[in-house]
Amino acid sequence: MNSLWNKFLSSGKVNDCPVIDIHCHMGPFYGSHMPYSSPDIMVKRMSLAGVNIVVFSHHYALLNPEEGNKISIEAVKKYPDKFRAYCAINPNYPDAMKKDIETFDRYYRDVYVGFKLLPDYHKYPLSGERYRGVFEYADSNGIMVLTHTWGGSVYDGATEIEKILKKYRKIKLLSGHSIHGDWEKAIEFVKRYENLYLELCAVLDERGILERFVEEAGAERILFGTDFPWFNHHYYIGALLGSSISEDNCRNILYKNSEKLLAL
Amino acid sequence: MNLEFFDVNVYVGKRIDDRYNISTSIEQLIQKMEALNIKKAVVYHILQRDGHPEPGNETLIKEILYRPELYGILTVLPFQTDEIKKFNFKELKDKKIVGFNFFPKKHNYLLNRATLGNFLSEIEDRCFPVFLDVMSGFSVGWNETYSLLDDFPKLVCILCNLGIWNTDRYTWPLLERFPNVYLESSFLSLNEGSLEETVKRFGAERIVFGSGYPERYMEASILQIVHSEIEEQEKRNIAYRNIERIIKDIKYE
Numbered sequence: 001m002n003s004l005w006n007k008f009l010s011s012g013k014v015n016d017c018p019v020i021d022i023h024c025h026m027g028p029f030y031g032s033h034m035p036y037s038s039p040d041i042m043v044k045r046m047s048l049a050g051v052n053i054v055v056f057s058h059h060y061a062l063l064n065p066e067e068g069n070k071i072s073i074e075a076v077k078k079y080p081d082k083f084r085a086y087c088a089i090n091p092n093y094p095d096a097m098k099k100d101i102e103t104f105d106r107y108y109r110d111v112y113v114g115f116k117l118l119p120d121y122h123k124y125p126l127s128g129e130r131y132r133g134v135f136e137y138a139d140s141n142g143i144m145v146l147t148h149t150w151g152g153s154v155y156d157g158a159t160e161i162e163k164i165l166k167k168y169r170k171i172k173l174l175s176g177h178s179i180h181g182d183w184e185k186a187i188e189f190v191k192r193y194e195n196l197y198l199e200l201c202a203v204l205d206e207r208g209i210l211e212r213f214v215e216e217a218g219a220e221r222i223l224f225g226t227d228f229p230w231f232n233h234h235y236y237i238g239a240l241l242g243s244s245i246s247e248d249n250c251r252n253i254l255y256k257n258s259e260k261l262l263a264l
Numbered sequence: 265m266n267l268e269f270f271d272v273n274v275y276v277g278k279r280i281d282d283r284y285n286i287s288t289s290i291e292q293l294i295q296k297m298e299a300l301n302i303k304k305a306v307v308y309h310i311l312q313r314d315g316h317p318e319p320g321n322e323t324l325i326k327e328i329l330y331r332p333e334l335y336g337i338l339t340v341l342p343f344q345t346d347e348i349k350k351f352n353f354k355e356l357k358d359k360k361i362v363g364f365n366f367f368p369k370k371h372n373y374l375l376n377r378a379t380l381g382n383f384l385s386e387i388e389d390r391c392f393p394v395f396l397d398v399m400s401g402f403s404v405g406w407n408e409t410y411s412l413l414d415d416f417p418k419l420v421c422i423l424c425n426l427g428i429w430n431t432d433r434y435t436w437p438l439l440e441r442f443p444n445v446y447l448e449s450s451f452l453s454l455n456e457g458s459l460e461e462t463v464k465r466f467g468a469e470r471i472v473f474g475s476g477y478p479e480r481y482m483e484a485s486i487l488q489i490v491h492s493e494i495e496e497q498e499k500r501n502i503a504y505r506n507i508e509r510i511i512k513d514i515k516y517e
């Protein structure tokens with residue numbers, strides 16, 4: 001077992017291993033009790049596990065970007081060292097989306113680091129026409145797009161993802177949940193498309209998948225994400241360290257890969 | 265802090281599907297436990313679920329017999345079909361059997377008073393814990409769990425594999441109403457704040473440590489509990505003492 005395990009076990013956090021969580025949220029959610037979802041509590045909880053930065057999309061922003069993205073911006077302004085946000089896109093509201101793309105640049109880097117898409121919940125396919133504006137903007141500027149991806153989904157399953165990967169080669173596409181369940185496709189795609197990244201939320205609650213990802217595709221494009229405040233940082237860090245992958249690869253996943261993406 | 269653990273949610277044996285090589289033998293399990301300071305575990309054999317309870321139970325009893333760190337759970341079927349023998353409770357002590365589990369969805373029956381009323385009353389009286397899996401799709405859902413507890417309100421019931429999404433809205437009413445309901449910790453640990461908030465409202469006595477191994481990483485649950493925002497005594501109760509007490513209270517005679 002790698003030495004990071006003993007360090008995290010004894011202290012909870014490790015100074016030279018500052019975690020970056022690339023897939024987070026904020027605020028309450030209809031389907032799940034989330035007692036620690038306010039910005040203040042989130043910052044306090046992050047410190048327990050040495051999580052330096054989380055990149056989030058507020059739940060409200062995913063429902064109603066026009067109002068919700070403002071709340072995300074305020075939270076980042078309150079904790080500029082701890083938070084970065086995704087500009088949430090809901091393709092069912094094209095006017096708000098257009099406005100958000102037009103003003104994205106004003107917030108880029110200090111507040112926003114990319115866009116967040118949630119096709120399964122918005123019931124709109126990734127390759128649909130209404131997303132085109134986001135993808136074209138992100139592609140021409142090399143910007144990150146985190147999208148929810150789930151095996152078998154007609155909105156964001158493997159078929160839809162590949163359509164985007166074939167068309168946009170400069171975008172940094174983060175596959176949230178790594179096409180959950182369709183693990184072999186995730187491996188195939190990350191090998192074939194070098195602008196694809198696999199994100200580990202809901203992957204690490206099953207043993208054996210991460211080991212296979214790393215064995216097949218290396219760890220350079222695998223990112224630590226937890227859906228925090230849905231899920232607990234120590235739980236996921238423990239899972240990662242409990243896998244059989246090397247310390248170097250754990251470090252790549254926990255922060256080094258994301259540091260590069262965020263240009264920190 | 266040096267926490268010792270007693271894991272209540274583990275199975276051994278070869279899975280019918282094992283694409284990602286997670287099946288675990290008794291030897292591998294014990295090695296893993298030693299590495300992580302897990303002093304004891306309550307286990308079942310996957311044959312009990314995916315094969316048949318009768319040979320499964322026998323295999324389990326044989327495999328744990330000379331392993332002092334392991335205790336077993338037997339799987340129950342409706343006795344009406346005579347596929348499993350009636351249990352001799354007195355003998356179960358020597359066999360280190362400390363509870364029962366049920367896979368009604370997988371095994372195609374209903375876990376209720378009509379099917380297993382006499383047996384459930386008896387284990388309720390004898391304080392034998394039932395380890396009820398609520399998420400896997402093999403066992404029971406929340407409706408059945410609520411009905412079962414309405415019918416057998418004193419049943420010692422350890423709810424395992426609670427669910428990936430936070431289940432406080434399901435579990436807290438049960439903790440409030442039924443004094444012998446306990447929660448296995450692995451998914452409380454996964455869900456941010458769930459362990460701490462459950463302890464705050466119901467006390468650490470109502471949670472028992474479980475890892476979900478070999479399907480989930482033992483290290484995940486351990487790291488969360490060790491660094492959770494609860495008192496050291498509460499951690500010790502969850503990690504080890506609560507299940508030890510539950511086992512001690514079983515009336516075999």
Ligand SMILES: [Zn+2]
Nearest residue numbers: 023024176227
């Ligand atoms: Zn998410």
